[in-house]
Every structure is written in C-alpha cells, then in structure tokens.
Amino acid sequence: MKSRVIRTALCGGTPMAAAILFTLPLLAQSQASVSITLDSTQLRRTIPNDFLGLSFEMSSIMAANNNGAYWMSGASTPLSTMLSKIGVKNIRIGGNSSERTPYATTTDAANVDAFANLIQANLIWNVPVKNNYNASSSVSFVQSMYNDQHVSHSYGFPTNIEIGNEPDNDDGTTGSAISYSTWQSRYDTLSSDFRNQINGSILSTGPSSAGCCTYPNGLETDSTYSGSLKSTIGSVTVHNYPLGSSANFGSVSNGDSLILASTLDAKYQTFYNNFNDNASNNGYNVRIEETNSAYGGSNNGVTNTYAAALWALDYFCYMAYSTNMSGMNLHNGPIGSDSGSYNAVSPIGVSSTPLSLQPPGYGLWVFHYGSQGQPLKTTLTNSSGANITAYGLLETNGGETVHVINRTYGSGAVDATVTVTPGGSYTHAQVIYLQQANSDVTATTGITFGGAAMDSNGNWTGGYGAAQTLSGSTFTFTLPHTQAAIVHFY
CATH class of the missing domain: 3.20.20.80 (Glycosidases)
Known part of the structure; x- marks a missing residue:
C-alpha cells in the first residue's frame, strides 16, 4: 500500500399473517418524502468523455x-x-x-x-x-x-x-x-x-x-x-x-x-x-x-x-x-x-x-451509467434532512437522468418516497438500482446493479426495470435505505 506523509484529506400463513409479516419491518423503518426538480434551462458544461x-x-x-x-x-x-x-x-x-x-x-x-x-x-x-x-x-x-x-x-x-x-x-x-x-x-x-x-x-x-x-x-x-x-x-x-x-x-x-x-x-x-x-x-x-x-x-x-x-x-x-x-x-x-x-x-x-x-x-x-451529457440544475427538497443526494443530467440523446443516492444505513436508515419532476416533457420513466442483498454497508459481496452482479469475465445481465408512465408531469418511486437508483426519463 501507499505510504504518505502529506494529504489534503429479502411463508406462508393466512393473508392477514402475511400482511403483518411484511408490514412490521416497514413500521420499524423511518420514512421520508423527498422531491427532486430538474431544470433543463440551467445547464453546466458537458461532462468530459474521459472523466x-x-x-x-x-x-x-x-x-x-x-x-x-x-x-x-x-x-x-x-x-x-x-x-x-x-x-x-x-x-x-x-x-x-x-x-x-x-x-x-x-x-x-x-x-x-x-x-x-x-x-x-x-x-x-x-x-x-x-x-x-x-x-x-x-x-x-x-x-x-x-x-x-x-x-x-x-x-x-x-x-x-x-x-x-x-x-x-x-x-x-x-x-x-x-x-x-x-x-x-x-x-x-x-x-x-x-x-x-x-x-x-x-x-x-x-x-x-x-x-x-x-x-x-x-x-x-x-x-x-x-x-x-x-x-x-x-x-x-x-x-x-x-x-x-x-x-x-x-x-x-x-x-x-x-x-x-x-x-x-x-x-x-x-x-x-x-x-x-x-x-x-x-x-x-x-x-x-x-x-x-x-x-x-x-x-x-x-x-x-x-x-x-x-x-x-x-x-x-x-x-x-x-x-x-x-x-x-x-x-x-x-x-x-x-x-x-x-x-x-x-x-x-x-x-x-x-x-x-x-x-x-x-x-x-x-x-x-447514464452520465453522458450536461448536468442540469437539480433542486432536492428533503424536509426530514435524510442523508440523500441527487444529480440530474440532460443526456446527449435528449432524455434526462437523475442519480439518487440514499446514504442512510443501520440505526439511522430511512426509506424514501421520491417524487421527481423532470425538466422536459417526457411520458415514461424507468429505474435501475444499486443494492446489497442485506443492505449491509460492511459487505464485500452480494452487490448487484440492475438486479445482477458483473461476473468475472465482465458479463452482466441486469438493466433498467419496466417502463412506467408518468403521472402528469411527475414520477414517484421508492428508494430504500442503503441503495442508489438512476431514473431515466424519455
């Protein structure tokens, strides 16, 4: 390793029993509502290809x-x-x-x-x-x-x-x-x-x-x-x-x-x-x-x-x-x-x-993944103060993406309901998630992107989830704690 001196530094039972089994963890989990607004009229310079x-x-x-x-x-x-x-x-x-x-x-x-x-x-x-x-x-x-x-x-x-x-x-x-x-x-x-x-x-x-x-x-x-x-x-x-x-x-x-x-x-x-x-x-x-x-x-x-x-x-x-x-x-x-x-x-x-x-x-x-284009103004409204970040982009092909990262974990974990208002007139959205099987930040395995891991030869079978229709001008999805997601609008 490097030695350095200077450094800037997821049964059974009756339907009711099933409902209880699935509800209890959610009741124990903190919740937050987050809204993200993308403004495609305010753009930064294109992210360099070799960034x-x-x-x-x-x-x-x-x-x-x-x-x-x-x-x-x-x-x-x-x-x-x-x-x-x-x-x-x-x-x-x-x-x-x-x-x-x-x-x-x-x-x-x-x-x-x-x-x-x-x-x-x-x-x-x-x-x-x-x-x-x-x-x-x-x-x-x-x-x-x-x-x-x-x-x-x-x-x-x-x-x-x-x-x-x-x-x-x-x-x-x-x-x-x-x-x-x-x-x-x-x-x-x-x-x-x-x-x-x-x-x-x-x-x-x-x-x-x-x-x-x-x-x-x-x-x-x-x-x-x-x-x-x-x-x-x-x-x-x-x-x-x-x-x-x-x-x-x-x-x-x-x-x-x-x-x-x-x-x-x-x-x-x-x-x-x-x-x-x-x-x-x-x-x-x-x-x-x-x-x-x-x-x-x-x-x-x-x-x-x-x-x-x-x-x-x-x-x-x-x-x-x-x-x-x-x-x-x-x-x-x-x-x-x-x-x-x-x-x-x-x-x-x-x-x-x-x-x-x-x-x-x-x-x-x-x-x-989905970061080719120009960053656009991204406004995150998060009254709970949950440790969540968002980064919006106008893609070179005309679509928009937003990377949303839920950094909450463990005893401070917060599941978020995220509503995104894109900057353009889009009718569909799809989501892809980065997650670990047990939401364990200390794990070195069990990590998937788009539902699949990359194998030892660089092969990957994952991808975006099914296309969903926007409700009016907004799209709402769930981002559990200790996960990240990319939402693609088109």
Whole structure:
C-alpha cells in the first residue's frame, strides 16, 4: 500500500399473517418524502468523455513483477472487458513506485499503450522528478513511447506525460521531497525537451502533488504557460484522499460513519474551490489523477465494502455534476494489495484468481451509467434532512437522468418516497438500482446493479426495470435505505 506523509484529506400463513409479516419491518423503518426538480434551462458544461479514470502503480504493470507476463496488453481479456463496461476512459500509470527503481521498461509501456488503445482510453504516463530524475533518460523513454503510439500504431490521443509524482511528499524516503521551484525547473526542462526533441504535440501534466494547493496553483499561475504554451499542458493535477489515512478510522463503525457522512460533499467543494475553479477559469484542464477514499487502503473493512460503492458513486457524481473538474482517476494499490484494499478491480496484476469488480468499482460503474451529457440544475427538497443526494443530467440523446443516492444505513436508515419532476416533457420513466442483498454497508459481496452482479469475465445481465408512465408531469418511486437508483426519463 501507499505510504504518505502529506494529504489534503429479502411463508406462508393466512393473508392477514402475511400482511403483518411484511408490514412490521416497514413500521420499524423511518420514512421520508423527498422531491427532486430538474431544470433543463440551467445547464453546466458537458461532462468530459474521459472523466472516469483509474490510476495504477507503475510497479503493477511491469512484467518483472508479474512472472514475466503483461497484465495490460492489446489482447482482449476480462480486465479490458470489465473496464470498458464500467466506463473507464482514462488510465494513469504512476504512484510512488514511478519515482523508484526499478522503473518500467519500454516494452512494459508499449503493452500499456496497446491496452489503452484497446479500450480507447486516454493514457497519462509518469516519469520521475525526484531522486531518480534524469532528463536524458526520460526523453529517451518518451521517444520510444511516442513512436509506439503514433508511428507504429494509430493511438487516438496525444502522448501525455506526467512529470513527477508527489514532489512535495518524501514517500517515506528521507530527503526525496523537492521544493516547488525545483519541481518547476525540472518540469520546464522536460516539457521543453519532449516537444523540441521528440514532437511538438506531446503534452505535459503535473504537478500531481500530495498536498493542495501550492504546487498546482504555482503551475497554473506561472507566466511561462499563460500564453501559447498553455496548450502544452495536458492537465493541472493534484491528489486527494478525502478521509485521510484509513489507519485513523479506529473501527469499522467509525469508518462507515466517515465514508458515508453527509458533510463530505461540502468538503469536496472546499477542496475544489482551493485550486481547481481558479485553474479551470484560467483555461486549464484540471484533474485529480490519483484519488480514493483513504490512503493506506483498509484493514478494517471500510474502503473495500459496499459503503465504498455508495461513497465512490456520490464522490464522482458530485465532482462531475457540481464543478468544472475535467476528470478523476480512482487509485488502485500495488500487487498484493487486493485483500482489504480500496481497489476498483481485484486482483491487481497477473493472478490465477478470477477477476472481480470490487465495491468501489461498482460505484464508478453506476456513476458512468447514464452520465453522458450536461448536468442540469437539480433542486432536492428533503424536509426530514435524510442523508440523500441527487444529480440530474440532460443526456446527449435528449432524455434526462437523475442519480439518487440514499446514504442512510443501520440505526439511522430511512426509506424514501421520491417524487421527481423532470425538466422536459417526457411520458415514461424507468429505474435501475444499486443494492446489497442485506443492505449491509460492511459487505464485500452480494452487490448487484440492475438486479445482477458483473461476473468475472465482465458479463452482466441486469438493466433498467419496466417502463412506467408518468403521472402528469411527475414520477414517484421508492428508494430504500442503503441503495442508489438512476431514473431515466424519455
């Protein structure tokens, strides 16, 4: 797992008996009435196609660490099928291991190129900028990568090189952190060398700092890049683990209360305001290219559980629907981090164990499902104050969707009757649910989307429920506690 120093943080009997059996749980369960109004006259910018991304440690893609095999390649595999199904369109290779030796080989990189090309994902590749900084070696490596992508193959995206990983973090190695001015000087050198010695189309990304916001703010306000060189910056980047270290959870119950807290959305907005809105307003793409709930993974059943599925769904929805963020990459731990970790898929790397979509991966998938278009103004009326969020979208095909997340659970569980007024003139609606068999936020299995789980080959047989006719201009449905739903209007 990653070591980090700086972090911005469902008989019988008579009909009457049956009625009693089904009524008692409902009487014991708190209820809430929620209304959602969508306004299609007030729209935000279209969510970028590659908003949803995954981040992987450099060490995890190296054949030397995978018994000589290539975990990512141009061959169709359960991994490529699964990531395509859940909507991954951006892959970032980096992490702390990218600043260490041994570094990946050019053949390792070529196989990742082929994988990204296969699933049509934009690739961000990291080169070292701290103890292992070497300008000529990086230029040689990127030259090989550029040739593989654009000379030997028809890669559909620019070569995008991330210059350094967490320059402000010593990664547990004393003296490895560097100052902003040192990072900036090395960024300038490499960015110039890549374009002048290889190809002018190459993009440079950074600073991928552990802390917000000195380093990213420094880059986006640097006069060097305020003019014609602005187009050479792929993204201004930073890392974010909103819950800090998982070691501080103390217990599963405390971790669950933190990962499903209603206050998190305000925390996301504050983080965004501290650097991203400024950078976005200045014309830069802004990306959190390494993020997850808490760094260090989890050994206490929080970051790899159903709670994390609901968390990831809300986190990605909030940042995509409520800010001008260009995208986010959920980080996956290194090889061996599978048990009790925070990964979207497991196992990480080559293994005889069948691949499985993990709870955080389910959250990402539900975020992607029905999230192509422009966010619209969404007004949630919730007099009970239940921990429920909603995110409305005008789809590119003209329909509307709204993601609704009921984060209440356990003793605080609340079942909601939700009435939605869409922003357009629609006659039908259908609903698809994310749920866990026992509504157990601590579970790592039993999760379904649209009534079915994704199997180890990336196959899925679920889908929306039956089409229903709107009552006038509104649609009402039930959203039980500890579940999420997408309502599609057409």
